[in-house]
Amino acid sequence: MTSDTAALFRLTKHTTFVARWRKLSNPYCSALFMVEYTRIDTLELKAQNNAAVAVPDDPELLASNSSRRSETEDGAPSSATSCGLCGLSFPSVQEQRSHVRSDLHGYNMKQKMRGLKSVGENDFEKLVGDLDESISGSDSDDSASSDDDGKKDTTLSALLKKQANIADPDFDDFTTTKIKVGAGKPPLLWFSSSKLPSNVALGVYRTLLPAAIQVGDAATILQTIKDKQLSPKPPPTQPTSAPTEDSGGVPLPRSLQPDTSATGPHYFLCMIGGGHFAAMVVSLTPKMNKKAGVEDRAATVLAHKTFHRYTTRRKQGGSQSANDSAKGAAHSAGAGIRRYNEAALIAEVRQLLQDWKVWIDSSELLFIRATGTTNRRTLFGPYENQVLTSRDQRIRGFPFATRRATQAELMRSFVELTRVKVSTIDEAAIARKAQEEEAARQAAEAKAAAKLATPKPVKPTKEEEEASLHTTQLQALIRRSKAPALVSYITSNNLSPNFTFFPSDIPQNHHAPTPLHLAASLNAPALVSSLLLKAKADPTFKSAEGKTAFEIAGDRATRDSFRLARSELGENAFDWDSAGVPAALSKADYDARVQREKDEKAAEDAAEQQRRKTETERLRNEDKVREEQSKEKKFGKGKTLAQVLPEKTAQEKREEEARGMTPEMRMKLERERRARAAEARFKAMSGNK
Incomplete structure (x- = not known):
C-alpha cells in the first residue's frame, strides 16, 4: 500500500464470506493492524482531556470525518471486575460490588453528572480529611441540631453539602448547562503525526487495547499498537479441478473447511x-x-x-x-x-x-x-x-x-x-468557540457579581410585624362583616379606629387605607355605623388618592349610614362637610322614608300584579276568539242536523230500508208493510164508527 492510499474493511456479498478492504480517497484512513504507510514512530498521543476538541460536538468545527462516531459516551473498555468510572480493577466481583456502594464511586458519579473529572482514591481521601477538619471545629456549635435530627450526615453527603456551599449555584448552573463530552474516559484515543497536517488527528478505539495498557503512558500504548501490526497473507489456493456434482458452488476457504483450526x-x-x-x-x-x-x-x-x-x-x-x-x-x-x-x-x-x-x-x-x-x-x-x-x-x-x-x-x-478514525479540525472555529465561551464566562461572572452587590431585603422590625398582623386580622373581620368582633378587636388591642393598614404601598391599602374606607368600599352599612358610632372612627380621614370614606361608598344604604351617624353624633363631633357627608338624617325620618318606600313598593307591586292579571285574561280571550275564527274559516259556520239533511219521501225511505236485501226478503218486507197498512185502515174505519 502506498502513502497516498489506504484500505478499509467493507463487507461484500461473496460466497467465501470475505470482507474486502476497498481503497478510499482519504489518504489517512486505514485499519488498525495495517498502519504501514505512516510510521508508528511518528505518532504522538494527544492529550485526552482535549478529546472533546478532537471530535467536536459543533458541526462547524468538524471539517471532515472519515468515520461515523458513536453516540454513546461511555465506550471505555471494562472487564467484568473493573470500574470504568473510577479507573480501578478488582480481583473479585464481591470487591467490585463493595466499591459500587462506596463513597468514592458515589462521589465520582456526582462529578460525572456535573461534567467534571473523576478523582482517585488519594484525592478523595484528601477531600475527606479536609472535611473532617472543618467538621471538628463546628461540632460544639451544631451539637444541638445534630441531637434533634437523630443521626449525622454521611461522609458523602457532608462533602457534597460543603462543596455546594462553596460554589455559587447560579454560576454553576450557568457554566454546566452543557455537559462536556469526555468527562469520563472517551471511547477513542487520539494521535497526531509529524507526517500529517497539524489539524488532522487519528483515532483508535480504546477498547481494542488491554485494560492494563489503557491507563499506561503514551510509549506503552504506541508500542502495543506497533506489536499488533500484521503482515498480509497470500491468497488461499483454490482447487484447479472442476467442481464435482456433489460439491457444487464455490469452494470454502481453508478456515471454513472441516478439520481445520483458527x-x-x-x-x-x-x-x-x-x-x-x-x-x-x-x-x-x-x-x-x-x-x-x-x-x-x-x-x-x-x-x-x-x-x-x-x-x-x-x-x-x-x-x-x-x-x-x-x-x-x-x-x-x-x-x-x-x-x-x-x-x-x-x-x-x-x-x-x-x-x-x-x-x-x-x-x-x-x-x-x-x-x-x-x-x-x-x-x-x-x-x-x-x-x-x-x-x-x-x-x-x-x-x-x-x-x-x-x-x-x-x-x-x-x-x-x-x-482508524480521522478528524480534521477548523482551528478558526475552535478559536471562535473559545471566545464565545470566554464571553459567556465573563457574563456569568458579571451576573454573579451583580447579584452579590444587590442588597438583601431588610428584615421587618417588631412594630412592622405587629402592624402587618393587625392588618390581616382587621381586613379579615371586615370582609366577613363581623361588626361586633371588629369593634372588640380594636378595643382589646388598643388600636386607633383610624388604624392605617401595613404596608401602605400595595394597591389594596393605597385605595382603602383604614377600616372605615375598606368597609365603605365593600358597601357594608352595618360596619360603617359600628365604626362611626362605637369605635369613633374619623370620617374626615383621606386616602392617598385624596378621598374620604363617604366618597368611595358604593350604594345608598352605606351613604345613609354616614348621614345617620351625623344626626346621632351631632354636628360638633366631626367636620362633616369636609368629610363630604350631606345633611344629617334622623332615625325617624329614615324609618318614615323606608316605610314610605315600602308602601310605594307594595302599591306598585299590587298594581303591577293587577295589570298582569288583566293582561293575561285579555290575551286568553283573544286566543279563544282567534281559535274560533280560525275554525269557522276552515270548516264554515256550524249548522243543525235538520238543516243539513233534507226531509225524505216515503218512497225514498222504503228504498233505503230495502237496500241490500235479496228479492225474497223485499217481497216479504212488502207483504208485512201492506199488512200493517191494512190493519191501520181497519182501525181507522172502526174508530170512525
Missing part, C-alpha cells in the same frame, strides 16, 4: 436480543489479493452463524418468560410457541458456543452485546459445560450504537472497531 489472531463477536442471535469469528490477518491488477486486502470470516426465533410478544415487547414472571403463565397458543422458541434458542446458542469453543478460547478479544437478564443468562449461564463467563478479562462491549443482531451488523461493527 491460526493467527482473531476476534469473536456476538450479539443477542429480541430473539435474534448472530456470532462471528474474524481473523485479523489481512490477505492480499489482486483483482484486475489492483491490490486488494481481505479479512476472512472464520465462522459465522445467525439464529432467529419468535420470542418477543408483538406490539407489547418483552420476552414471554419475563411476562410469565410478572403476570403468571399465559395459556394461549402464542405464549406456548414463544416459550418453546426461547428454550430452543437457548439450546441452539449454547450448542454453537460449544462447537466454537476452540475458536473462542483462542480469541484475543470477545465483543459481546447481550442486554437483559435472559440474554446474559443464555450466554454466561451458569449451565453445565459453559463456554463464556462474565469474569473473562477479554470481554468487551461495543463502544457505539448497534442495530439488530445480523451477520451484516457484526461485520459493520468489526469494521467500525478496527478502522
